[in-house]
Amino acid sequence: MIIDRLGRQFKNLRVSLTSACNYACTYCVPDGKKLQPLSHELNGEELFHAVRLVVEGAGVNRLRITGGEPLLSKKFEEFLRGVMSLGLDDVGITTNGQLLPRYMPVIRETGLKRINISLDTLDASKFRSIARSGDLATVQKGIEMSLDAGMRVKINTVPVRSGNENQILPLLDYSLDRQIELRYIELMNMGHLKYSNLYAQEYIGMKEILSIIQEKYEIRPANAPVDSTSIRYEIPGRGFFGIIANESEPFCRTCSRLRISSNGDLYGCLSN
Ligand code: SAM
Numbered sequence: 001m002i003i004d005r006l007g008r009q010f011k012n013l014r015v016s017l018t019s020a021c022n023y024a025c026t027y028c029v030p031d032g033k034k035l036q037p038l039s040h041e042l043n044g045e046e047l048f049h050a051v052r053l054v055v056e057g058a059g060v061n062r063l064r065i066t067g068g069e070p071l072l073s074k075k076f077e078e079f080l081r082g083v084m085s086l087g088l089d090d091v092g093i094t095t096n097g098q099l100l101p102r103y104m105p106v107i108r109e110t111g112l113k114r115i116n117i118s119l120d121t122l123d124a125s126k127f128r129s130i131a132r133s134g135d136l137a138t139v140q141k142g143i144e145m146s147l148d149a150g151m152r153v154k155i156n157t158v159p160v161r162s163g164n165e166n167q168i169l170p171l172l173d174y175s176l177d178r179q180i181e182l183r184y185i186e187l188m189n190m191g192h193l194k195y196s197n198l199y200a201q202e203y204i205g206m207k208e209i210l211s212i213i214q215e216k217y218e219i220r221p222a223n224a225p226v227d228s229t230s231i232r233y234e235i236p237g238r239g240f241f242g243i244i245a246n247e248s249e250p251f252c253r254t255c256s257r258l259r260i261s262s263n264g265d266l267y268g269c270l271s272n
Contacts, residue, residue, distance in 0.1 A: 004268060010058050010256055013258050014259045018073040020069065023096055024132040025131050026160075041263050044082075048078075062092075065080065069098070071102075090113075091113075093114075096139070097142040100138075100146065104149065118158075119155050124137070126164060147178060155183070157182065158184075158187055160204065168209060168213065180239075181232075181239070182242070183230050185244040185246070187199065205245070210243070230242030
């Protein structure tokens with residue numbers, strides 16, 4: 001078990017399979033530059049070994065596979081099978097969904113129950129201008145296939161002023177119609193945003209998101225696990241949504257997450 005000096009016990013592990021991505025989202029990387037695979041990334045066997053050590057040593061019982069884009073990695077299939085054999089309480093994937101239709105048979109076969117899919121807009125041309133790659137229809141197909149497979153699907157969206165401000169309600173309706181929990185992620189002040197005034201221009205905070213939603217819906221606070229990253233709300237009769245308010249309401253004090261990067265570094269913070 002790992003307990004840090006603030007008394008936090010780490011139960012969750014996020015594993016980045018690769019830092020490479022098939023998107024180049026405007027808020028994530030500068031100038032259309034895609035993250036490149038690094039030559040010092042661990043191979044699948046090494047990464048799985050690292051995961052086992054952390055799972056056994058720290059008593060982790062929940063694991064999320066992320067990236068970069070995890071489905072882009074050649075390690076994905078074998079790694080997922082390995083992780084699913086560990087008998088953890090919960091395993092999930094966070095993906096941009098672009099390669100989901102291709103990998104759905106493997107994912108179904110492993111019995112994976114939870115998937116978080118990133119989707120910033122329902123407008124196909126805006127999609128291309130934000131992600132600078134990929135296509136909306138394929139992601140939507142991946143969402144439907146995940147639902148058909150009986151998985152618990154969440155959609156992650158990052159509202160930004162110049163890109164998808166007008167998508168706050170359409171994405172909520174799309175998700176509610178499918179009993180999917182949508183999570184709005186406040187734009188994080190990291191990467192290239194940190195050294196520019198773009199961040200302040202693009203940031204849309206929880207208060208504003210809530211007031212846009214309240215123009216249409218009555219909402220009420222909903223329960224969430226104490227170490228949840230998301231502040232959850234219920235729209236009575238329709239469903240739930242959440243806001244990951246990492247900037248306006250940081251959740252560091254209750255965070256229970258460790259992170260392993262694709263080159264095998266272990267972090268006690270998701271933002272490092
Ligand atoms: N490629 C996968 C995906 O798109 O879900 C997993 C990795 S991606 C880094 C995980 C999430 O982080 C995505 O929902 C993405 O939109 C979000 N993200 C990237 N840069 C961000 C930023 N500066 N602030 C907030 N969220 C960000």
